[in-house]
Structures are given as structure tokens and as C-alpha cells.
Amino acid sequence: MTQTTPREATAATRAPAVALRGLTKRFGTVTAVDGLDLTIQPGEIVAVLGPNGAGKTSTIDMMLGLSRPDAGTVEVxxxxxRSAVAHGLVTAVMQSGGLLKDLTVAETVELTAALFAHTRPVAEVLERAGLTEKAGRRVAQCSGGEQQRLRFAMALLPEPELIVLDEPTTGMDVEGRREFWNAIRADAERGRTVVFATHYLDEADAYADRIVLVSGGRVVADGTAAEIKARTAGRLVTATWAGISTPEAVALRALRGVEDVELRGDTVLVRAADSDAVARHLLTTTPARDLQITSRGLEDAFLALTTPGAPS
Amino acid sequence: MTAAVPSAALADRRVPPLGGFSLTFLRLEVRRLLRNRRTMVFTLVMPPAFYLLFGGLSEAYRTDSAGRGNVSAYLVISFAVYGSMLANTSAGASVAVERALGWSRQLRLTPLNPVAYMVTKVLTAMVVGALSVAIVNVVGLVTGAAHMPGWVWVVSALVAWLGAIVFAAFGLFIGYLVPSENVMQLLGPVLALLALMGGIFVPLDQLNHTLQDVAKFTPAYGVGVLARAALLDTGVDVAAIANVVVWTALFAAGAVWRFRRDTARV
Known part of the structure; x- marks a missing residue:
């Protein structure tokens, strides 16, 4: 009778890692976050991507209980x-600051560990963050990358279910960024939920399973990197069509979902939301051959979706 | 249904007792303060140095009596209070530095309760305050000029130590008021003025009457009178106790008020 059925346990663990509903934050007359909705499931690696001032940091602050929403709800x-933080369910790596220069790396981790009910051993998290050799170094003497890995080590302490990273690699050199992401990546393989805000497109593309594009305090696109690239700018279908005539090109342009047709000699370039339909048409009803379908870059998608007035 | 059910992970995890207060945190806080060279000179070297500079070992002070002892003993007590004031204020005001560095924000990403944080700051202040009082007393003892009964040494040192808690509250208040890493540079002269007005550097009867009347309402006055009471055999001064209690309450309320504004804005 006291036994818990597996189904009940599963239902309970299925509470979303993050549930934001109608989240709104205003600073004076500026609305930083404007009715944002977002649900993140356990185990997801999500990039919150957006230009500066999109509301990423304000959203993260509310997610962590560092500030209160003016409207809407946050559940972690x-x-x-606050309760999730107190239970060690969620930790964060913030953008900058937040370290005492006069402590050593090991002391900083030791101090943070003392504040939680239960943590992993200090030596273990230093190892996982690649800081074992820097343990005795003063924080003031650490490079930007080392300081960021220290923040990551602190965030690992309570073995959280969710780690939130706010622009974690800002100001790091290429090598520092690579090492930092390697540490995060290795850790995420343990099944932890990771949410990171970034304005580096390549980071979102390379490290996230899912990209949430934020602009003007709202979610403007949500999906895998490939989905977002396709959704906004469409795909580019390129084919060789010897002797294509202008009326034939105009007919292509008239197909549903085609945005643009360009002719370069014997090569035809078609931009379309539904590249499959275009490809099928080209291969079955025209002499076109050597077909190629390419996604346009995430950068195109990013600009299209986050630039006010741009078609999306 | 599922959304309303807290995660099973929540049930497996505990919130630390006592709001996250821990002796490791306290130990590291004390170590940080002791590592800071400026604080050390300020709180552990200056007070005994002042005792010597102000003539603690002079023939006149050695022979002039003051209550149950001599004037040198009076100076030992005064500079123990001064050291305790400096130590408490430094420890409290360190929150200004931590706010400037973003460390306070970082701590809000841990289970640490703000009350536990402030208690840790006050206890840190008291540990360093105890060191400062002890050093002045040891210098007073080994240099041999100061004379007072053994129990007066002990009682006055304890009162100097505990009474200076008003300055831990003062330091916290200023720490939350002034967003600066250099807050102690501002507080040094302020503390010197408060010590003067509180009759720590020179007996108040050497000031003019108006100043004497004002001085009784300044924050260092109460602890000074109470610390000297055993030596001067003046009994328990209710006004002095009220001075310490009221100023401690005012500074603590100010610290809480500023703290609330601080966290509302972030």
C-alpha cells in the first residue's frame, strides 16, 4: 500500500524544469520582458538567443528569483x-563579477559549499571544472576564463537539476570559450538541464538542442537550430537548368511558398519556405538537375527575426 | 495536474538548517578580514599604537589615579573600545565591498538567508573585535604602566568588546548605504570624530559645555561610559545603556531598510 507506482513517480518528475507564463518586467517606461511564455523540460539544453536588450538577462533574473516579475508566473x-535555489535544484553562472578577489579558488568553492545542505566534494567539482591545478590561486590572479570556470565549479556543487548560464563566455578568448564549453558539454551528458543566454550564434548552434529566439521581451522563434534557420529565411534550392527561359522562371516564382527566384546563367536559385515542394517540382516537371538544398545561416534567421519591421 | 506537482527531485533535497549559517563561512570571513593588510593596520596596530602615543606609559599617567586604577588603565580601556569600534565597523562595512563586487548577488544564488548573512557579519566583527581588545589589553599589561584590579581588567575588556556591537550595526548600515569599495576611507575620519565626541580620546569634561551635551547623544558615548564604569566605580549608567541600545536598534533598522531597497532593485 505504501509503494509508489512508477507511473506516479514519473508524473511527479515531469514537472517542467522551467515554466514561464505571461512573464512581464518593466523598468520605468521600458518593458524589458513583455508577456513571455516558455516551458523547458528536464534534460533539454536550451539557448536563449537574442540581441542586447532583448530581455534575456531580465528573464533569467526572474527565473532565479533575483527579481520579481511585474506580471506572470515563474515555476522551477x-x-x-527561491525555493528551488534553497533546495539546490537550480544554480547559475552569471556574466561577470560575483567573486571575492581575496579568496583562493578552493576557498571560494569551500565557502559556497558550506552554504548548501548537501554538495559534491570540493575536489570533485574543481576537477570537473578543470581547476584542480589552479586551486591555490587567488581569484584576483585568475584569467577571465578561469574565473568563469570557477563560477561553473560553484554552480556544480549542489548537483543541481538545472544550470542557468547568463552570457557565460562574454569577454573570453577563443581558447577560453572552447574549454568552457567542453566542461559544460561533458557535464550535460549526465542529463542535467542547461539553459544559457547568449548572443553568439555559433554557440547556440553548436551547443543547444533547442534555440529560443527572444526579441523585444517576447519569444519570436522556438525550435532546433535547423528549424529556426528554415522557418525564417527558408532554404535555398539550387539547380542546373540549361536554357531556362524567363517565363519558366516566372512560373517557378508563382509556386506556393517561393520567395525569390534568381538566374545565373544555367543555374537557378530558388528561395522558398517549403524547399521539398520546390525540389519535387523541379525534379519531376522540369529538366533541372544537380539539385542542392541548403539552409541559410542562423545569422540570417537571427537578423530577420530580431530586426523590427523585417518579414518573418 | 502534472504541472502543479512539485518535482520528485525537490523531495530528495533539503534546505540547510539555520538559513545556511555555517562555521566554515564564519571561519573564511574572519580569515579574509585578517588577510586584509589595511584592516589589520587599522584595527590591530593603530589602537595599541595610540595607547603608547597618547602617553599611556608616561610618568604622569602612571602616578595619577583614576577610580580603582591609574590614568594609564583608563587609556587602555579607551583604546580597547576604539579598537573594538574599528574592528566592528570594518567587518560590517565589508558588505559595501561585496555589493560592489556582485558577491551579494552571487550569495542570493545559494540557500543563504539574508539574516544568516548579517549574523555571520556581526559574528565576524566580534571575533576581530575580540582580537583588537585583547591586543590593547596585552600591550597595556606587558608595558607595565597600567594598574587596575584583575576583575576590572576583565570586566572592562568584556564591556568594550560587547558594547561595540553598536558599531557592527553601524558598519552594516553604512555598508548597505554606500556602494563603494573604498568605504573604510570614508569611515576612518568619521570614527575618529565619533570616538572624540564619545570621550574615547580625551575625557569629555575637557570639551566645552555645549559639545559635552551633544556628545552624550553620539553613538560611541554609551559604550565608552560602560567600559570605564568598573574602573571609575560609577555604577550602572542607565543613560549609557540606553545610548547603546537605541543606536544599535537605529543602525540595525537602517541596515534592514537599505538591504530591502537593495534587493528590490537588483
Whole structure:
């Protein structure tokens, strides 16, 4: 009778890692976050991508209980952000600051560990963040990348279900960024939920399973990198069509979902939301051959979706 | 249904007792303060140095009596209070530095309760305050000029130590008021003025009457009178106790008020 059925346990663990509903934050007359809705499931690696001032940091602050929404609700694993923090369910790596220069790397981790009910051993998190050799170094003497890995080590301490990273690699050199992401990547393989804000497109593309594009305090696109690239700018279908005539090109332009047709000698370039339909048409009803379908870059999608007035 | 059910992970996890207060945190806080060279000179070297500079070992002070002891003993107590004031204020005001560095924000990403944080700051202040009082007393003892009964040494040192808690509250208040890493540079002269007005550097009867009347309402006055009471055999001064209690309450309320504004804005 006291036994918990597996189904009940599963239902309970299925509370979303993050549930934001109608989240709104205003600073004076500026609305930083404007009725944002977002649900993140456990185990997802999500990039929150957007230009500066899109509302990424304000959203993350509310997710962590660092600030209160003016409207809407925040739930982290079915509880309030403050409670999730106190239980060690969620930790964060913030953009900059937040370290005492006069402590050593090991002391900083030791101090943070002392504040939680239960943590992994200090030596273990230093190892996982690649800081074992830097343990005795003063924080003031650490490079930007080392300081960021220290923040990551602190965030690993309570073995959280969710790690939130706010622009974690800002100001790091290429090598520092690579090492930092390697540490995160290795850690995420353990099944932890990771949410990171970034304005580096390549980071979102390379490290996230899902990209949430934020602009003007709202979610403007949500999906895998490939979905977002396709959704906005469409795909580019290129084919060789010897002797294509202008009326034939105009007919292509008239197909549903085609945005643009360009002729370069014997090569025809078709931009379309539904590249499959275009490809099928080209291969079955025209002499076109050597067909290629390419996604336009995430950068195109990013600009199209986050530039006010641009078609999306 | 599922959305309303807190995660099973929540049930497996505990919130630390006592709002995250821990002795490791306290130990590291004390170590940080002791590592800071400026704080050390300020709180552990200056007070005994002042005792010597102000003539603690002079023939006149050695022979002039003051209550149950001599004037040198009076100076030992005064500079123990001064050291305790400096130590408490430095420890409290360190929150200004931590706010400037973003460390306070980082701590809000841990289970640490703000009350536990402030208690840790006050206890850190008291540990360093105890060191400062001890050093002045040891210098007073080994240089041999100061004379007072053994129990007066002990009682006055304890009162100097505990009474200076008003300055831990003062330091916290200023720490939340002034967003600066250099807050102690501002507080040094302020503390010197408060010590003067509180009759720590020179007996108040050497000031003019108006100043004497004002001085009784300044924050260092109460702890000074109470610390000297055993030596001067003046009994328990209710006004002095009220001075310490009221100023401590005012500074603590100010710290809480500023703290609330601070966290509302972030």
C-alpha cells in the first residue's frame, strides 16, 4: 500500500524544469520582458538567443528569483525560484563579477559549499571544472576564463537539476570559450538541464538542442537550430537548368511558398519556405538537375527575426 | 495536474538548517578580514599604537589615579573600545565591498538567508573585535604602566568588546548605504570624530559645555561610559545603556531598510 507506482513517480518528475507564463518586467517606461511564455523540460539544453536588450538577462533574473516579475508566473521544477535555489535544484553562472578577489579558488568553492545542505566534494567539482591545478590561486590572479570556470565549479556543487548560464563566455578568448564549453558539454551528458543566454550564434548552434529566439521581451522563434534557420529565411534550392527561359522562371516564382527566384546563367536559385515542394517540382516537371538544398545561416534567421519591421 | 506537482527531485533535497549559517563561512570571513593588510593596520596596530602615543606609559599617567586604577588603565580601556569600534565597523562595512563586487548577488544564488548573512557579519566583527581588545589589553599589561584590579581588567575588556556591537550595526548600515569599495576611507575620519565626541580620546569634561551635551547623544558615548564604569566605580549608567541600545536598534533598522531597497532593485 505504501509503494509508489512508477507511473506516479514519473508524473511527479515531469514537472517542467522551467515554466514561464505571461512573464512581464518593466523598468520605468521600458518593458524589458513583455508577456513571455516558455516551458523547458528536464534534460533539454536550451539557448536563449537574442540581441542586447532583448530581455534575456531580465528573464533569467526572474527565473532565479533575483527579481520579481511585474506580471506572470515563474515555476522551477514546480516550485518557486527561491525555493528551488534553497533546495539546490537550480544554480547559475552569471556574466561577470560575483567573486571575492581575496579568496583562493578552493576557498571560494569551500565557502559556497558550506552554504548548501548537501554538495559534491570540493575536489570533485574543481576537477570537473578543470581547476584542480589552479586551486591555490587567488581569484584576483585568475584569467577571465578561469574565473568563469570557477563560477561553473560553484554552480556544480549542489548537483543541481538545472544550470542557468547568463552570457557565460562574454569577454573570453577563443581558447577560453572552447574549454568552457567542453566542461559544460561533458557535464550535460549526465542529463542535467542547461539553459544559457547568449548572443553568439555559433554557440547556440553548436551547443543547444533547442534555440529560443527572444526579441523585444517576447519569444519570436522556438525550435532546433535547423528549424529556426528554415522557418525564417527558408532554404535555398539550387539547380542546373540549361536554357531556362524567363517565363519558366516566372512560373517557378508563382509556386506556393517561393520567395525569390534568381538566374545565373544555367543555374537557378530558388528561395522558398517549403524547399521539398520546390525540389519535387523541379525534379519531376522540369529538366533541372544537380539539385542542392541548403539552409541559410542562423545569422540570417537571427537578423530577420530580431530586426523590427523585417518579414518573418 | 502534472504541472502543479512539485518535482520528485525537490523531495530528495533539503534546505540547510539555520538559513545556511555555517562555521566554515564564519571561519573564511574572519580569515579574509585578517588577510586584509589595511584592516589589520587599522584595527590591530593603530589602537595599541595610540595607547603608547597618547602617553599611556608616561610618568604622569602612571602616578595619577583614576577610580580603582591609574590614568594609564583608563587609556587602555579607551583604546580597547576604539579598537573594538574599528574592528566592528570594518567587518560590517565589508558588505559595501561585496555589493560592489556582485558577491551579494552571487550569495542570493545559494540557500543563504539574508539574516544568516548579517549574523555571520556581526559574528565576524566580534571575533576581530575580540582580537583588537585583547591586543590593547596585552600591550597595556606587558608595558607595565597600567594598574587596575584583575576583575576590572576583565570586566572592562568584556564591556568594550560587547558594547561595540553598536558599531557592527553601524558598519552594516553604512555598508548597505554606500556602494563603494573604498568605504573604510570614508569611515576612518568619521570614527575618529565619533570616538572624540564619545570621550574615547580625551575625557569629555575637557570639551566645552555645549559639545559635552551633544556628545552624550553620539553613538560611541554609551559604550565608552560602560567600559570605564568598573574602573571609575560609577555604577550602572542607565543613560549609557540606553545610548547603546537605541543606536544599535537605529543602525540595525537602517541596515534592514537599505538591504530591502537593495534587493528590490537588483
Amino acid at each position: 521544477f514546480g516550485t518557486s525560484p
